[in-house]
Amino acid sequence: MLNAPIVIYGLVFVAVLILADTVLRVVFGIRRNALEVRNRLEALKLKSGAEAAHTELLLRRGSAKQGANASLLQALRSFYAQSGLEMTTPRRLLWLLGIYALCYLAVHLFLRTGLAVDLGIAFVLTVVTSGLLVYRKRAARIKKFTSQLAPAIDIIVRSLNAGHPLNAALALVAREMPDPIGSEFGILSDQMTFGSDLDQAMLNMIDRVGADELSLLAVTVSVQRGTGGNLSEILENLAQMIRDRLMIKAKIKAISAEGRITSWIMLLFPFFLFSMIRTLVPEYFDPVWESGYGTIVVSTCLVLMGLGMVILRKLVNFDF
Known part of the structure; x- marks a missing residue:
């Protein structure tokens, strides 16, 4: 009886229906919670009062001043606060360690220039990657805030x-x-x-x-x-x-969408080509590294590529 096609189709239908119901409950549950508590500040007020909520939210955002030494890192602290990220110090360290591990793995797989050099390159990539992630998060938050500002003024x-x-x-x-x-x-x-x-x-x-x-x-x-x-x-x-x-x-x-996507393709294509050649012929780039000029050539190319991206960004992003 269980081998009958109609039974199998029925069981598949029930399984898909249950899965869809579960997904919809989760999605609408998250949306309902977001509508019930409009913002984190109101949620914190319900727990600990307005003054404690204000202080706790600033501490989560990393924008509360913590002693005299806070002025030394005020610019970075302000930049991080503008991203809206709310992480404790242990969680930030875990994220940094995870990014560092991934960067080291990528460097070890594709470059293999030695342990000390791999660790140094992985550290630089970790700093750059972390900064870019925070920058993107900050830009997205500012964009969303700006889109909400006109209705708020209304x-x-x-x-x-x-x-x-x-x-x-x-x-x-x-x-x-x-x-x-x-x-x-x-x-x-x-x-x-x-x-x-x-x-x-x-x-x-x-x-x-x-x-x-x-x-x-x-x-x-x-x-x-x-x-x-x-x-x-x-x-x-x-x-x-x-x-x-x-x-x-x-x-x-x-208007600038075509030029921007072209610039990103030109930026990422060398890395894709290097990865493909490195995977197919691992020893292809060995003469470059053995010559002693490989690091200088690669660094120069990366700097020029980064400079080109900055120029393109300045062309399509301007104040008015």
Whole structure:
């Protein structure tokens, strides 16, 4: 009976149905949790209160100052904080060790220049790879924050038109908007609640986020407080200007897409060709290394390739 095709098809159908149901439950469960708690700051407030939540979130992000020695690494700390990564020190070390192990394995398999040289090259690759990963994470977070800024300003405008003070309008953004802008405006609101001036709190948020458009919001609010005027109308115009900037950036990205993908292909193709030849004929590049000039030639080529990528990036990314 179990060998009948109809039974086998039925069992396969039930198995696929159960698998699909499990996947959908997980996906919608994650989405539901994200909607129930709009940002991490609100979740922390439910556990430990606003002041403890503010301090804990800054510590997670690596942006809280920790003694006098913090000023020595302030630039790197700020860069890491702008990525939005929340890792403890042991977890960061584990990630670095994992990346270092992968880099050493790749260097050992493809170069095999000796233990000391392999370890040195793996260390350099680990630093570069870690920096690129943090940079990409930071860029993605700033991009998402910028896309959320115009709707957040619209919430502030509607709140001001309804008669709410500016502090209440900023707190409304923290409650209604998801991360990353929800958490950042939540920290801003808490700092103002704890006695910080609005201008200083905005400057602190600019340091935490790193988005240029946020500087426009800070300048707008600061100038309006000093000179007066219709803040709602000013913010409404600012939101429209931010949308126009995003539209121009999207058009530039679309126009330059072909050139950018070509540059990436030209950058990655030498590594692919080297790996393929190294795999098929392991001793093919031995004369280069044995000549004593292999490291100089490879280093020069890598520097020129990196310089070319920087120039191409400057051509398609500019301030306006």
